[in-house]
Structures are given as structure tokens and as C-alpha cells.
Amino acid sequence: RVQTLVVDGDRVVGVLAKRYGKDVAIRARKGVVLAMGSFAYNNEMVRSNAPRIFGHPAASIEAHDGRAIQIGQALGADTAHMDATEVAFFxxxxxxxxxxxxxxxxxxxxxxxxxxxxxxxxxxxxxxxxxxxxxxxxxxxxxxxxxxxxxxxxxxxxxxxxxxxxxxxxxxxxxxxxxxxxxxxxxxxxxxxxxxxxxxxxxxxxxxxxxxxxxxxxRTGGFTLGGLKTTVDSEVLHVSGAPIPGLFAAGRCTSGVCAGGYASGTSLGDGSFFGRRAGISAAR
Ligand SMILES: Cc1cc2nc3c(=O)[nH]c(=O)nc-3n(C[C@H](O)[C@H](O)[C@H](O)COP(=O)(O)OP(=O)(O)OC[C@H]3O[C@@H](n4cnc5c(N)ncnc54)[C@H](O)[C@@H]3O)c2cc1C
Incomplete structure (x- = not known):
């Protein structure tokens, strides 16, 4: 499990993670792609950013704890549409x-x-x-x-x-x-x-x-749709507006196409479409 990012100057060059309780450091030759899901299971982040679904069941998984957004923010990453949510109706x-x-x-x-x-x-x-x-x-x-x-x-x-x-x-x-x-x-x-x-x-x-x-x-529950602000090439943007060198992101840890109004399929579409572009961008 990824804990944090490693930088060399302003460039992301790897991650620090835990594997079965042991610390591991992983060097990224080309770049790091964050694809760790939303913050639907982080109560504090939901309360601060998307309070309308606070206390409602999260239609998500516990690994969606917002860490990708937080470790990006720690490097100055910008976010978008943090209040946007899907709302399931049961x-x-x-x-x-x-x-x-x-x-x-x-x-x-x-x-x-x-x-x-x-x-x-x-x-x-x-x-x-x-x-x-x-x-x-x-x-x-x-x-x-x-x-x-x-x-x-x-x-x-x-x-x-x-x-x-x-x-x-x-x-x-x-x-x-x-x-x-x-x-x-x-x-x-x-x-x-x-x-x-x-x-x-x-x-x-x-x-x-x-x-x-x-x-x-x-009878409502939901998950969050906002996250790291990215370019169409899945580069994570710094609050200055410039891409953070070596850092890419895709899926629910970013603010994707469905922030303005959710429909089934747009999540998986976001993940696969921008995931592919993140991989291509990092490889370049
Ligand atoms: C019941 C249900 C039904 C859904 N139906 C649809 C649907 O019909 N259509 C649709 O488009 N979407 C649907 N969704 C939403 C969709 O499944 C998710 O929004 C989508 O899978 C998110 O993709 P992702 O790649 O961002 O995250 P995920 O697919 O969850 O992948 C993130 C991965 O990162 C891992 N991870 C998290 N933190 C770390 C860490 N620190 N280190 C290492 N790994 C980490 C997680 O374990 C997980 O494997 C549904 C969701 C649910 C819960």
C-alpha cells in the first residue's frame, strides 16, 4: 500500500509503500500513476468537502480512503469538484x-x-x-x-x-x-x-x-466524484497551473467527466480512458 510519494527536486521519482507491514521504496523510472480511488471512505474528507453525503452509506470500497488526493496535495497538487457526488437511490x-x-x-x-x-x-x-x-x-x-x-x-x-x-x-x-x-x-x-x-x-x-x-x-447513498485536477493527458496539475513532473492520475482519485452529473458507466469509462492516457503520458 502506497504511503507517500518520493521527489527529487520537483520531480516525482517513486513511492514509499508498505508490503505486509514492511516498508518498501519503489523507484519510478518514468513516472507514477495514482489510481487509488475516491475519498468516499474518509469521513473527515467527506465531511469537509462533500457534506451532503456525510453519514450516508458509501457505495464504494474501504480502500477509497482519499490517500491519493492527500499525497498529491502534499506536493501542491490542485483539486477540482471536491463537492461532487454520485447518489444511489435504493x-x-x-x-x-x-x-x-x-x-x-x-x-x-x-x-x-x-x-x-x-x-x-x-x-x-x-x-x-x-x-x-x-x-x-x-x-x-x-x-x-x-x-x-x-x-x-x-x-x-x-x-x-x-x-x-x-x-x-x-x-x-x-x-x-x-x-x-x-x-x-x-x-x-x-x-x-x-x-x-x-x-x-x-x-x-x-x-x-x-x-x-x-x-x-x-434511501440514498453515494460516492465522491471530485479529486486531483488533471490535464486530458492525465498529468496532475500543481496549484500554479503547471503539471507536476512525473505525476499522473486516473479514475476516482481525479475529477473526471462525471463531476457535473453522474450516470452508470462514466466511472469505469473515466478509469479506463484516462488510465490509458496516463500510461501513455508516463511512458513518454
Ligand atoms: C456496487 C457498485 C456498483 C458500481 N457500478 C458501476 C457501474 O455500473 N458503472 C460504473 O462506471 N461504475 C460503477 N461503480 C463505480 C466504479 O466501480 C468505481 O468508481 C471505479 O471502479 C473506480 O475506479 P478507480 O480505478 O478509481 O478505483 P478502483 O477500481 O477501486 O481501484 C483502486 C485500487 O487502488 C487500490 N488502492 C487504494 N489505495 C491504495 C494504496 N494506498 N496503495 C495501493 N493500492 C491502493 C484499491 O485497493 C483498488 O484496488 C460502482 C461501484 C460500486 C461500489
Whole structure:
């Protein structure tokens, strides 16, 4: 495990590491490529830089302890987008698309057929982590029986009721809020459209009783997306703006393409695309 970088003047020429408890020094003839993952498992770094996911489960591995960023910073490396995070939302999309997601005021806030990571970001960042899935019995049964890659994220209803008014009261939502949301949704759903938020017509059906709601409050986790600032050739940049000689980085220890909005695949894409460029740059 790498502990720190070794420099000769301003050039990175190796690493100090521990191998089974013993100290080892490794000389790098051409350069060092840092690819040690994010800081999702470093509570202090998360609290300081990405507090919105502090205390939430990290969708990551413990080796993502931020060390690559810290040993780069110790040499004056710059960072970017340290507050950016992916936010996983733990609910089966087969259920979500067949219902409506509402916040703590009983209002819809996102199309239910969008990428779940976007739902996670919208829920945690803009809705105070308050989310409920309102769904009718027929849609719930259909969703539970549908083929799913996220079947382990299926959930039992938290509340059931014969009318929306009763459901709203059981859930503790402001009186009339969920009723008006369902009324508006159903008014357009009878024509198979969702002009308010743009859910695709294939998922839009009026919600009719009996009604259920699944409590999705707190069902978010995530990992960090910010890190060392690099060039497109994966050179790590000093705060002065110049590359640090001999130091390269790729993957989640850098700030990659997905800092502005996460989608599955962008992490592995970042790692492989910029990892290759880091290797080429170091070899040159
Ligand atoms: C459950 C789950 C599902 C995911 N699904 C997707 C997906 O569908 N698509 C997608 O693109 N991404 C996905 N991701 C995210 C993606 O897997 C990671 O963001 C990506 O693997 C990060 O790549 P990396 O090279 O930066 O780090 P890693 O692949 O974690 O590699 C870093 C390596 O460095 C090692 N290391 C750490 N510190 C040291 C040290 N000091 N010395 C030596 N070695 C060290 C670690 O042990 C690890 O082997 C998922 C992640 C999780 C947890």
C-alpha cells in the first residue's frame, strides 16, 4: 500500500509503500500513476468537502480512503469538484416507473422513469432526502412481477388505503397536497401523457385505488466524484497551473467527466480512458 510519494527536486521519482507491514521504496523510472480511488471512505474528507453525503452509506470500497488526493496535495497538487457526488437511490426502477414519486409536501419533483442516480441527487440535494412512492395495487403487482436487475431493491408498501385522502393522512402529508398531485397526474394520464414532468407515455397510467405508498426517506447513498485536477493527458496539475513532473492520475482519485452529473458507466469509462492516457503520458 502506497504511503507517500518520493521527489527529487520537483520531480516525482517513486513511492514509499508498505508490503505486509514492511516498508518498501519503489523507484519510478518514468513516472507514477495514482489510481487509488475516491475519498468516499474518509469521513473527515467527506465531511469537509462533500457534506451532503456525510453519514450516508458509501457505495464504494474501504480502500477509497482519499490517500491519493492527500499525497498529491502534499506536493501542491490542485483539486477540482471536491463537492461532487454520485447518489444511489435504493428502490427498484420497475416499481418507481409505475408510480409517482412525491416529496415531503406531497408534490412530484422528478419523472419517475429517469436514471435512478438522478432521482437520488434530486431527492438528497433538493428534497431534504424526503421521498415516497405512491402506487396503486395493480401497478405494484405488475412491477413486482416484472423482470428486474434490481429485484433486491423491491419494497413492501409502508401504508395502504382505499382513498388518496386516507393515504395522505396516514403518511402525515399536508391535507390536500397528495390529493391535488394525484388529481393533476390522473387528469393528464387518462390521455396517456405527463406534460408536467415528461414521463414517457408507456409508463403513464391513471392511479386508481386501492392505493399504497412506500417510504423511501433516507434511501440514498453515494460516492465522491471530485479529486486531483488533471490535464486530458492525465498529468496532475500543481496549484500554479503547471503539471507536476512525473505525476499522473486516473479514475476516482481525479475529477473526471462525471463531476457535473453522474450516470452508470462514466466511472469505469473515466478509469479506463484516462488510465490509458496516463500510461501513455508516463511512458513518454
Ligand atoms: C456496487 C457498485 C456498483 C458500481 N457500478 C458501476 C457501474 O455500473 N458503472 C460504473 O462506471 N461504475 C460503477 N461503480 C463505480 C466504479 O466501480 C468505481 O468508481 C471505479 O471502479 C473506480 O475506479 P478507480 O480505478 O478509481 O478505483 P478502483 O477500481 O477501486 O481501484 C483502486 C485500487 O487502488 C487500490 N488502492 C487504494 N489505495 C491504495 C494504496 N494506498 N496503495 C495501493 N493500492 C491502493 C484499491 O485497493 C483498488 O484496488 C460502482 C461501484 C460500486 C461500489
Amino acid at each position: 428502490c427498484d426502477p420497475q416499481l418507481m416507473v409505475r408510480g409517482i414519486l412525491v416529496n415531503g409536501r406531497g408534490q412530484r419533483y422528478i419523472p419517475e422513469d429517469t436514471y435512478p442516480g438522478r432521482i437520488g441527487q434530486a431527492t438528497l440535494f433538493q428534497q431534504d432526502n424526503q421521498a415516497f412512492l405512491v402506487i396503486d395495487e395493480a401497478a405494484y403487482e405488475e412491477g413486482m412481477n416484472a423482470e428486474s436487475s434490481s429485484a433486491q431493491l423491491r419494497a413492501q408498501p409502508t401504508w395502504v388505503a382505499e382513498t388518496v385522502e386516507e393515504l395522505e393522512a396516514e403518511m402525515g402529508l399536508p391535507h390536500g397536497s397528495l390529493q391535488s398531485t394525484v388529481d393533476l397526474y390522473n387528469r393528464h394520464a387518462t390521455e396517456g401523457s405527463d406534460p408536467v414532468l415528461g414521463k414517457k407515455p408507456e409508463w403513464v397510467k391513471p392511479i386508481v385505488g386501492p392505493f399504497a405508498a412506500i417510504d423511501l426517506r433516507g
